[in-house]
Amino acid sequence: MSSTVAELWALKDGLIVAKQLGINNICIEIDADFIVHLISNPSVANLMLEPLLSDCRNLIKTFPNHIVTHVFREANGCADCLAHMGADLNHDFDVHLLYNPPDVVVDLLAREKVGTAFCNRLIIS
Incomplete structure (x- = not known):
């Protein structure tokens, strides 16, 4: 795929x-x-x-x-962490619903909430 x-x-x-x-x-x-x-x-x-x-x-x-x-990928840190977590899960299930954020993204969500999660991206033309 x-x-x-x-x-x-x-x-x-x-x-x-x-x-x-x-x-x-x-x-x-x-x-x-x-x-x-x-x-x-x-x-x-x-x-x-x-x-x-x-x-x-x-x-x-x-x-x-x-x-x-x-x-940009850098602004999508939570999704990236969750994707890595999902890759390690047992593949017997199609969908895993999370009703609370897992520990791997709690800090990222807190930084995003206060506006410090984003990083600068240097673009050279």
């Missing part, structure tokens, strides 16, 4: 869970700019990804207030 397909499956699963929890306002932050472009531009077609991409687009439309944005 490619990283693009993995990201889209994760997005789809997350959107389904958010819908089941009755969430109406959602901000989707993705560190893959290509996926943000695909999701945000319905006129862009990709035959290999189309069924999954359509599912994601249609699910996003069901949220009354939604936004899809690109974030």
